[in-house]
Amino acid sequence: MSGAADPDDEELLARVFLSRVLEPGDETGGRWVRELGAREVVRRLRGQGAALPGVSGQRWDGLLARATRAEPRRDLDIARRAGVRFVAPGDPEWPGQLDDLGDARPLGLWVRGRPSLRMWALRSVAVVGARACTEYGAHMAATLAAGLAERGWVVVSGGAYGIDGAAHRGALGAGGATVAVLACGVDRPYPRGHTELINRIAEQGLVIGELPPGDHPTPSRFVQRNRVIAALTAGTVVVEAAHRSGSLVTARAAQRLGRHTMGVPGPATSARSAGVHELLRGEAVLVTDAAEVVELVGDMGELAPVRRGPVLPRDLLEPGARRVLSALPGRRAAGAREIARGAQTTPEDALARLYELRALGYVERLGDGWKLTRQAIVSVRGDASPC
Numbered sequence: 001m002s003g004a005a006d007p008d009d010e011e012l013l014a015r016v017f018l019s020r021v022l023e024p025g026d027e028t029g030g031r032w033v034r035e036l037g038a039r040e041v042v043r044r045l046r047g048q049g050a051a052l053p054g055v056s057g058q059r060w061d062g063l064l065a066r067a068t069r070a071e072p073r074r075d076l077d078i079a080r081r082a083g084v085r086f087v088a089p090g091d092p093e094w095p096g097q098l099d100d101l102g103d104a105r106p107l108g109l110w111v112r113g114r115p116s117l118r119m120w121a122l123r124s125v126a127v128v129g130a131r132a133c134t135e136y137g138a139h140m141a142a143t144l145a146a147g148l149a150e151r152g153w154v155v156v157s158g159g160a161y162g163i164d165g166a167a168h169r170g171a172l173g174a175g176g177a178t179v180a181v182l183a184c185g186v187d188r189p190y191p192r193g194h195t196e197l198i199n200r201i202a203e204q205g206l207v208i209g210e211l212p213p214g215d216h217p218t219p220s221r222f223v224q225r226n227r228v229i230a231a232l233t234a235g236t237v238v239v240e241a242a243h244r245s246g247s248l249v250t251a252r253a254a255q256r257l258g259r260h261t262m263g264v265p266g267p268a269t270s271a272r273s274a275g276v277h278e279l280l281r282g283e284a285v286l287v288t289d290a291a292e293v294v295e296l297v298g299d300m301g302e303l304a305p306v307r308r309g310p311v312l313p314r315d316l317l318e319p320g321a322r323r324v325l326s327a328l329p330g331r332r333a334a335g336a337r338e339i340a341r342g343a344q345t346t347p348e349d350a351l352a353r354l355y356e357l358r359a360l361g362y363v364e365r366l367g368d369g370w371k372l373t374r375q376a377i378v379s380v381r382g383d384a385s386p387c
Contacts (some may be wrong), residue, residue, distance in 0.1 A: 010039055333370060
C-alpha cells in the first residue's frame, strides 16, 4: 500500500489545496485540472494570472476567497496525525476505475485504514439503501453483505444509518472486508451515532472520502459521494429505497458508468421498496442473496469449480503480504489469527493482506478460514502435488 504522502511533492500539495477549494464532483474544476494541470489552477486561484473560464465573476470571487484559507501542508499534517493518507491519481494505490468519472473524478481521496484501496476495490460491491429501513431491509442487507464477505468480496457503503450500517456490520460480523465512503472529512465520523462503527471499519477496513480533514457534510456532498461509491465498485445493490431515496442516485450513477445495478425486492405494498421496484422495472437485475450478486459481478464461471490462470510472481508482493502468504499452511485452511501469529503481525493486518492476496489469486476463503489456491502452491511452494 502507499506510504505517507511527501509534503514536498508539488503536484500532491496542489491537489490537497484544490480539495479544500473545489467541491466534490465539480466538472468545471476537473476540466481546468485536466487542461492546465493542478499546479497552474492553484497559481490562478492564488491570484497570479487571469481568471479561469466557465464560471461567473461571483463564483470566481468565491473560489478566490476559499483559496485564501487553504493550507495544504497543515491539512497533510493533521491527516498524518490522525492516521490518514492522501491518495491521488497516478499513485500506486489509486483505483483506476475512478477515472471513468471523467472531469468529475475526485482530485484525490483521503484514506484511513491499513489496506491498499486499489487492491480492495478490485473485488468490491456496493450495498446501499434507505436510512429509515425496516427490519426486513436491515436483515437482507446484513445477510447479503456477510455472504459477499464470505466469498472474498469487499462490501462498500456510505456509513449512514439504516441499510448502510447493516451492510457494514454484516461484513464485519463475517470477518470480512468493508469500506465506508464518507461525505465529510474522514477524521470526523458522521453520523456521530456511528462513531464506534466507523472507527471499527477504520481498524479492520477502510474509511475514505474526498473532503479534507475536519470538513463537514452537506446535502450536495452526500449526492456527490454516491458517484464515488458507484464508480469504485463492480456493481451496486439497492436494498430498500423510496422513490426519492439518495441510494437511487448511486444506482443510476452505476448504470451510467456501465456497472451492474441490482435490487432486492420488498413487499409490493411497501413505500420503502417502491424505488427499488422502479429500478427493477428498468435495467436493474433482481437479486435475493450473495450468490446471485457474485454470479452477476464475478468472473465468468466463478460459481463453477475454480480454474485459475497464472498468478503474479511472488517477488512482486510487498514484504508484509509475502510474510502472510508464507504463513498459510500448504494443505489446509487456517483462520486469520493463526495466520497472523505465523506472520508475526496483528489479525487486522493479516486480514487486510489476505484480501489483497485474494484479489491477486493467491488465496481463497473457505468458511472462516483461508487457503492457498492450487496455482499459489505451485508458484510459492514449488510443489505441484494436490493439496
